[in-house]
Amino acid sequence: MKFSILVSEGPYTHQSSDTAYQFAKAVLAKGHEIFRIFYYHDGVNNATRLTTPPQDDRNIVNRWSKLAEENNLDLVVCVAAAQRRGIVDDGEMKRNGKDATNLAPGFRISGLGQLIEAGIQSDRLVVFGD
Amino acid sequence: MMVNRKAPYGTIYAWEALEVVLIAAAFEQDVSLAFLDDGVYQLKKGHQTKGIEVKAFEKTWGALEDYDVTKLYVAQESLAERGLTADDLAVPVEVLSRADIGKLMEEQDVLLSF
Numbered sequence: 001m002k003f004s005i006l007v008s009e010g011p012y013t014h015q016s017s018d019t020a021y022q023f024a025k026a027v028l029a030k031g032h033e034i035f036r037i038f039y040y041h042d043g044v045n046n047a048t049r050l051t052t053p054p055q056d057d058r059n060i061v062n063r064w065s066k067l068a069e070e071n072n073l074d075l076v077v078c079v080a081a082a083q084r085r086g087i088v089d090d091g092e093m094k095r096n097g098k099d100a101t102n103l104a105p106g107f108r109i110s111g112l113g114q115l116i117e118a119g120i121q122s123d124r125l126v127v128f129g130d
Numbered sequence: 131m132m133v134n135r136k137a138p139y140g141t142i143y144a145w146e147a148l149e150v151v152l153i154a155a156a157f158e159q160d161v162s163l164a165f166l167d168d169g170v171y172q173l174k175k176g177h178q179t180k181g182i183e184v185k186a187f188e189k190t191w192g193a194l195e196d197y198d199v200t201k202l203y204v205a206q207e208s209l210a211e212r213g214l215t216a217d218d219l220a221v222p223v224e225v226l227s228r229a230d231i232g233k234l235m236e237e238q239d240v241l242l243s244f
Contacts, residue, residue: 006242008244041143111153115153116153116154117157119242125240127243129244
């Protein structure tokens with residue numbers, strides 16, 4: 001089965017990011033396909049590589065990057081939500097005159113159309129939010 | 131179907147849900163909206179947000195028709211629990227029981243909840 005996942009809450013504040021990650025791992029372990037993981041609302045904070053949790057805690061951002069690299073996943077951050085919350089890649093830095101970037105490896109910034117497309121292309125779009 | 135469950139202000143969910151509605155409509159999807167729980171407050175007439183310095187989006191509901199988004203379902207129980215009726219809402223809606231909205235949900239290809 002082809003899944004897509006929507007992550008709507010920020011890491012550490014809310015369980016959603018953890019549950020979505022565990023779900024994604026389980027989906028892949030069962031041999032299913034993940035078409036896309038889309039990050040919206042505070043979920044875009046899953047994509048900042050500047051996260052530095054205590055050493056004895058899980059690193060939610062790095063975990064996503066690793067999962068994406070190992071499984072060739074498409075992790076997409078909503079551009080409008082990212083702009084509000086200061087998630088920046090090279091293109092956004094130049095476009096908006098910012099002096100830094102913070103997008104973690106394996107993520108890309110794109111539009112909400114990517115979420116709509118995920119809904120169309122996938123057998124299941126599973127929402128992890130509040 | 132977009133499921134709106136949160137009050138219009140206080141959190142960003144309602145506003146960003148509306149952005150998804152407009153993009154989905156632009157992609158010519160068959161978009162409907164369900165309003166449950168505090169989500170019914172999103173449709174209430176007379177938003178005045180100047181004091182909290184956030185944009186009011188009450189007027190957007192009237193504009194949805196231009197995007198061919200006309201299916202607005204509101205949970206009757208959620209209105210009643212809050213002392214509201216359809217007359218208190220900014221745009222015409224279809225008031226349905228929670229159970230009937232549940233049946234509609236079963237017919238959807240994609241459900242997004244906010």
